[in-house]
Amino acid sequence: MRRIALVNQKGGCGKTTIAINLASCLAEKGEKVLLIDLDPQGHSALGLGFKPQQSNKSLYEVLLGEIPIEEAIQNLRENLDILHSDVVLSAFEQVMAGIEGREFKLLQCLKPIQNDYKFVIIDSPPCVGLLTFNGLMASSEILIPVDPSTFSLNGLDQLLETIRIIEKKVKHRLPIKIVANNIDLRTNFCRKMLERLQEDFPSNCLKSFVNSCTALRDAASIGKPIIDYDRQCNAFRDFQNLTQEIIKSPDATAVAANAYATFSDTEEMLDPSTKGVVFSIEAPEDATVQIAGDFNNWIPESLFQNDLHGKSVWHKAIALKPGAYAYKYLLNGNWISDPANKNTVDDHRGGENSLIRI
Ligand SMILES: Nc1ncnc2c1ncn2[C@@H]1O[C@H](COP(=O)(O)OP(=O)(O)OP(=O)(O)O)[C@@H](O)[C@H]1O
Ligand SMILES: [Mg+2]
Numbered sequence: 001m002r003r004i005a006l007v008n009q010k011g012g013c014g015k016t017t018i019a020i021n022l023a024s025c026l027a028e029k030g031e032k033v034l035l036i037d038l039d040p041q042g043h044s045a046l047g048l049g050f051k052p053q054q055s056n057k058s059l060y061e062v063l064l065g066e067i068p069i070e071e072a073i074q075n076l077r078e079n080l081d082i083l084h085s086d087v088v089l090s091a092f093e094q095v096m097a098g099i100e101g102r103e104f105k106l107l108q109c110l111k112p113i114q115n116d117y118k119f120v121i122i123d124s125p126p127c128v129g130l131l132t133f134n135g136l137m138a139s140s141e142i143l144i145p146v147d148p149s150t151f152s153l154n155g156l157d158q159l160l161e162t163i164r165i166i167e168k169k170v171k172h173r174l175p176i177k178i179v180a181n182n183i184d185l186r187t188n189f190c191r192k193m194l195e196r197l198q199e200d201f202p203s204n205c206l207k208s209f210v211n212s213c214t215a216l217r218d219a220a221s222i223g224k225p226i227i228d229y230d231r232q233c234n235a236f237r238d239f240q241n242l243t244q245e246i247i248k249s250p251d252a253t254a255v256a257a258n259a260y261a262t263f264s265d266t267e268e269m270l271d272p273s274t275k276g277v278v279f280s281i282e283a284p285e286d287a288t289v290q291i292a293g294d295f296n297n298w299i300p301e302s303l304f305q306n307d308l309h310g311k312s313v314w315h316k317a318i319a320l321k322p323g324a325y326a327y328k329y330l331l332n333g334n335w336i337s338d339p340a341n342k343n344t345v346d347d348h349r350g351g352e353n354s355l356i357r358i
Pocket of ligand 1: 010011012013014015016017018039041043124125126181182183210211212213214216217218220
């Protein structure tokens with residue numbers, strides 16, 4: 001089972017676009033594929049038309065050992081399954097704080113299905129936190145999308161350094177492939193960037209690259225891979241080439257196999273009563289929204305904005321053990337209690353805090 005993690009801490013460089021289209025192309029070519037979304041933004045599922053509310057069994061419950069992986073896997077089309085995520089996955093880092101072996105949770109979860117798929121494609125969030133570490137630890141190969149910007153090139157060295165550290169932990173080499181994305185060959189910058197990638201990383205940089213193509217964006221916005229949207233566009237051809245190049249590249253699974261042997265016996269030390277709770281509030285897209293409460297010593301933490309059914313909703317998942325917690329939102333610098341929660345408690349300053357009981 002070839003396990004390919006798409007990784008880059010830079011946001012918007014094309015991790016999800018490549019994950020969903022590579023997975024779909026591989027499946028169309030007859031390879032059995034599982035797409036795993038390690039990003040609480042849940043974009044992989046959305047980009048393939050799977051709505052997270054279709055199933056309440058997600059990667060989060062699997063990683064916490066609450067359900068077996070087979071229960072959360074959903075079929076999307078012939079040869080293509082998905083293990084989706086949603087915002088609650090952002091509590092994973094907190095829930096796992098201090099737990100030994102927390103970087104190997106995904107690797108452990110994959111063990112029961114290791115003979116069921118030819119490819120596992122892992123989409124990662126745009127940061128090198130515990131979730132991305134889990135993706136790297138569970139992978140046998142790494143695919144780094146790089147988009148045309150100075151920041152992308154500068155971030156590459158840092159990312160390669162992180163991967164070298166991980167190699168020491170998993171005790172095997174992780175073949176790294178770099179794929180240029182969003183390329184417009186009419187621009188000097190893009191042509192130069194391709195040249196530089198080939199010169200600086202001759203053994204890592206793939207020959208295939210993905211052109212800048214609006215059809216990719218349009219296809220994802222209606223939940224389709226490019227193979228179902230437009231078979232005449234540049235991106236369709238690019239993904240055919242990329243898929244062929246990946247299929248033909250050496251399979252490093254055998255080298256990575258010892259990862260299971262080394263880490264599969266990591267002790268389960270998670271407190272099962274800890275739950276990821278999603279706090280959410282409707283507020284304008286350009287607002288600054290934070291939350292503070294008993295659970296974070298009243299040090300405000302930022303929420304993430306999403307469009308949900310045409311509304312701008314801000315949310316954050318926080319890991320909470322059973323108990324009662326007072327909290328408030330900080331909206332554009334003003335403290336407000338949770339409009340969606342009628343339970344309140346005196347804040348001893350003449351006002352009220354919202355109160356949540358777990
Ligand atoms: N080759 C391309 N041509 C045109 N648009 C693209 C291309 N690749 C990606 N995009 C668009 O750029 C945006 C960001 O891409 P994508 O979501 O795949 O990046 P990402 O690395 O997964 O982002 P994040 O870091 O937030 O997870 C999306 O709107 C996507 O449709
Ligand atoms: Mg993404």
